[in-house]
Amino acid sequence: MGILSEFINSYFLWRDPMIVGAVSGAVCGFLGVYVVLRRIIFVSAALTQISSFGVALSFYLEGFSMGAMSSFIHPFILSTVLTSLAAVFFAMKRDFSRISQEGVIGFGFLIASGAVIILGDRITKGAHDIANILFGSAVVVDPKDVYIIPAVALAAVVIHIIFFKDFVFVSFDEETARLFKYPVRTLNTAILVTIAVVVAVATRALGALPVFSFLALPPLTSLFLTERLKLVFALSVIIGALSATLGYFFSFVLSIPTGASMAVSASVFFILGLLWREVKVRL
Amino acid sequence: MKRRIDDRMANLIRLEDVTIGYENKGILGPINLAIENGQFWGILGQNGGGKSTLLKTLLGLLPTVSGNVKSADGIVFGYVPQSEKFDPIFPVSVGEIVSMGRYVRVRPGKKLTVSDMDQITRSLEKTGILHLKDRTFRSLSGGEKQRSLLARAIAGEPDVLVLDEPTASVDVKGEVQIMELVQKIRSDDGLTVLMVSHFLNTVTRYADRIILIDKDSGYFEAGGKSEILTDHNLSKFFGLGTGSVII
Numbered sequence: 001m002g003i004l005s006e007f008i009n010s011y012f013l014w015r016d017p018m019i020v021g022a023v024s025g026a027v028c029g030f031l032g033v034y035v036v037l038r039r040i041i042f043v044s045a046a047l048t049q050i051s052s053f054g055v056a057l058s059f060y061l062e063g064f065s066m067g068a069m070s071s072f073i074h075p076f077i078l079s080t081v082l083t084s085l086a087a088v089f090f091a092m093k094r095d096f097s098r099i100s101q102e103g104v105i106g107f108g109f110l111i112a113s114g115a116v117i118i119l120g121d122r123i124t125k126g127a128h129d130i131a132n133i134l135f136g137s138a139v140v141v142d143p144k145d146v147y148i149i150p151a152v153a154l155a156a157v158v159i160h161i162i163f164f165k166d167f168v169f170v171s172f173d174e175e176t177a178r179l180f181k182y183p184v185r186t187l188n189t190a191i192l193v194t195i196a197v198v199v200a201v202a203t204r205a206l207g208a209l210p211v212f213s214f215l216a217l218p219p220l221t222s223l224f225l226t227e228r229l230k231l232v233f234a235l236s237v238i239i240g241a242l243s244a245t246l247g248y249f250f251s252f253v254l255s256i257p258t259g260a261s262m263a264v265s266a267s268v269f270f271i272l273g274l275l276w277r278e279v280k281v282r283l
Numbered sequence: 284m285k286r287r288i289d290d291r292m293a294n295l296i297r298l299e300d301v302t303i304g305y306e307n308k309g310i311l312g313p314i315n316l317a318i319e320n321g322q323f324w325g326i327l328g329q330n331g332g333g334k335s336t337l338l339k340t341l342l343g344l345l346p347t348v349s350g351n352v353k354s355a356d357g358i359v360f361g362y363v364p365q366s367e368k369f370d371p372i373f374p375v376s377v378g379e380i381v382s383m384g385r386y387v388r389v390r391p392g393k394k395l396t397v398s399d400m401d402q403i404t405r406s407l408e409k410t411g412i413l414h415l416k417d418r419t420f421r422s423l424s425g426g427e428k429q430r431s432l433l434a435r436a437i438a439g440e441p442d443v444l445v446l447d448e449p450t451a452s453v454d455v456k457g458e459v460q461i462m463e464l465v466q467k468i469r470s471d472d473g474l475t476v477l478m479v480s481h482f483l484n485t486v487t488r489y490a491d492r493i494i495l496i497d498k499d500s501g502y503f504e505a506g507g508k509s510e511i512l513t514d515h516n517l518s519k520f521f522g523l524g525t526g527s528v529i530i
Contacts, residue, residue: 166391180387227374
């Protein structure tokens with residue numbers, strides 16, 4: 001009870017990061033259903049790395065005089081622009097010089113990952129920690145994020161509510177959607193760009209590792225628990241939010257890295273979901 | 284509200300000097316073909332013979348390498364693809380899948396109305412699967428899946444019913460049930476039907492027009508059953524002896 005009361009009494013410390021974490025976990029859990037059902041988990045991994053690259057690039061460019069371009073090197077703007085461009089590129093679904101789409105995504109993931117580490121080595125010492133960018137340090141967040149992240153999450157959710165039937169349709173049966181003259185390319189791009197923008201803002205606040213975890217693990221867990229599509233979305237939101245809040249709590253009380261704690265919390269839910277499924281099948 | 288194709292419009296779909304293929308590489312052509320209102324066309328050929336390529340070109344899903352495909356204004360297709368093409372990871376119910384067939388009448392961003400829901404229910408009833416509405420698609424048998432996809436196809440109140448190997452994943456009894464259902468729907472709703480199949484007996488029994496296609500030999504012929512299913516063609520494409528098929 002001592003640790004719990006200490007945690008509660010430290011409300012002023014964890015209120016903002018907890019809000020940011022819970023909202024990020026929830027919206028990533030929602031969008032992650034498309035990531036899992038469309039089998040593009042690797043795309044989401046690439047987007048989180050590209051977002052991290054955008055943040056690292058912004059910090060690196062801070063050391064240079066950019067004149068009129070200075071306002072564009074803000075981490076939020078650069079990260080969002082780069083991640084959105086990558087999403088549009090991945091939505092094109094073409095073969096490039098005889099290599100598959102997966103090969104191109106793999107290239108994006110690897111070059112972004114390598115560039116983050118190289119840039120991290122160049123960033124002014126003591127100013128920013130590259131490990132925090134990659135793995136998360138949502139112990140303290142920028143006060144603006146308490147407003148930016150819920151606003152971005154709300155915008156993404158509103159778009160997905162309005163076009164829910166259309167996004168599910170093109171994800172499940174793109175060929176028939178084309179036959180019905182649905183704007184398939186636009187809808188596919190909209191799905192990926194909303195994911196990209198949410199990834200960009202959430203990665204900046206939480207780090208690449210927890211964001212990638214929330215995109216993959218809550219939806220996978222939900223698929224173990226139910227066979228009803230709308231319930232998959234609902235459970236994924238709840239599990240994403242719980243993974244973030246519990247991850248933060250355990251990070252606080254056990255003094256472990258926050259991002260990793262969030263990823264492990266999501267993993268624990270995954271294992272519990274798998275066990276539930278196995279027990280249910282055998283009964 | 285369903286818009287009926289004008290019965291005075293004879294040609295629903297017309298292919299004029301069309302070469303079919305992928306990525307600007309032609310595999311067969313030039314093809315000239317007219318699909319008229321109310322006809323039942325069976326598209327026959329061996330596996331990999333170009334049947335699905337022709338079908339997708341007719342539907343506008345594949346661009347022609349050359350030539351033109353002309354369709355009647357406002358024509359609505361009801362499409363029954365092979366059930367194996369759907370990813371089993373998706374937890375969609377039969378009701379949700381059949382609803383998707385109605386989307387041809389409901390534009391992006393709009394919701395299904397009460398009238399749309401009524402039509403979806405009628406489609407489920409017509410195909411005898413209303414009791415399966417809440418089951419997941421992936422849990423169904425082959426025959427139940429085909430009925431679900433047929434219900435989806437007619438939910439949009441189509442002018443043309445398009446079936447891609449509708450009996451490939453069902454047993455003989457299931458095949459008869461599916462095809463009798465297709466015949467009944469065709470008769471009740473006055474539909475034109477295009478059906479791809481490599482089962483000769485299915486096509487000869489139900490279709491009144493045949494397309495025989497084989498891209499490897501460059502063969503394409505379309506017409507009445509007796510014109511196309513000659514002893515020569517039956518021997519060449521199906522290895523059957525004289526008098527093997529009763530038309």
